[in-house]
Amino acid sequence: MANSKLLREAVVILGAGTQGRRLAYMWSSTGKPVHLVDQQESQLSQGLDHVHQLRTSSSSISTNWGKITTSKPSSLKEELEKAWLAIECVPENFALKQSVISQLDNLAPDQTILASNSSSYVIGEIIENLSLNNPRRVLSAHCYWPPETPAIEIMGYEQTDPSIIDLLVKKSEEHGFTPYRVRKPSVGYIYNRIWAAIKRETLLTLSEGVASPNEIDAIFRDVLKTPKGPCELMDVVGLDVVLDIEKHYAETRKNLPSEPQKYLQDMIDAGNLGVKNSRGFYKYPRE
Known part of the structure; x- marks a missing residue:
């Protein structure tokens, strides 16, 4: 074959x-x-x-x-x-x-x-x-x-x-x-299962007013030495896509908090989709 x-x-x-x-x-x-x-x-x-x-x-x-x-x-x-x-x-x-x-x-x-x-x-x-x-x-x-x-x-x-x-x-x-x-069927594969927890806690932190997107990204980069923080990465993916994925996780896993979905929905309703439309957590130059 x-x-x-x-x-x-x-x-x-x-x-x-x-x-x-x-x-x-x-x-x-x-x-x-x-x-x-x-x-x-x-x-x-x-x-x-x-x-x-x-x-x-x-x-x-x-x-x-x-x-x-x-x-x-x-x-x-x-x-x-x-x-x-x-x-x-x-x-x-x-x-x-x-x-x-x-x-x-x-x-x-x-x-x-x-x-x-x-x-x-x-x-x-x-x-x-x-x-x-x-x-x-x-x-x-x-x-x-x-x-x-x-x-x-x-x-x-x-x-x-x-x-x-x-x-x-x-x-x-x-x-x-x-x-x-990926050796067994896994919702979220390998990386996305770990990434889902990071972005969910990021959105919870934002919804609670604990820190701004810039502060979260800065400390994330500082500690883990990554080129981008979680808010920057979500902007790259597209906030509408992030919301669709979060909804699916909520369907397959019990007791996930609802605040991350609401926070994303409010951003999307305000016209913030991320890099794809030049504004999300941050503003970007138009292609």
Whole structure:
């Protein structure tokens, strides 16, 4: 099964938002083609512009770039015929992710690996009530902020073919990722389980008026010697995405405090989404 996948060279990415365009950059770094799919033409053009910026930056990870093509979902079946890997990178909405994975399973050849980039929903949750043609080729493959943070967590579920995980670990390394194998299904993978506790306590601290975002970030950087503090990191992720993830944790784990969700909702209602719209905990220059 693994060898037949290697005959197909392309990677198809559904979603040309912040994460999708960065994944397009990474998966095109060895000269192989990437096809970026999105319903919005503006997302596709902005995605290509962002990939070009990354490729021409001083920290570019390659000089051998694959061609990136774009389309709306109407031509998805044709593009999947060329792909060994298809990644859903749509917003953190459970019903949407279910719909996309179901569509990929119906359209993709049996040899194509189907991966979810969801940061909080594990693949077993997403496909639980779906009737898939080939459930053994689906898994979770969550990235953080490539290429600056090249970690990728690869996690299957009870039916995932182990050879698929082995292959994705190997191919991820070749494309500049640092793969981590999650050995059991885990909501939040490895890092996000730890990060969830940090951001939740950060939001609680803010809601109680104990410290400002700047003070929290400053002491966090001072003690742990990290380049960014938790408020800065949440701005990068997007506060709407952080809220969606926090809601999911609250659904799966009992007795979590409600204040972090309310604090985030108030910020979002005031128009603060983070880096993506130039204002969150901090203000940012517009791209």
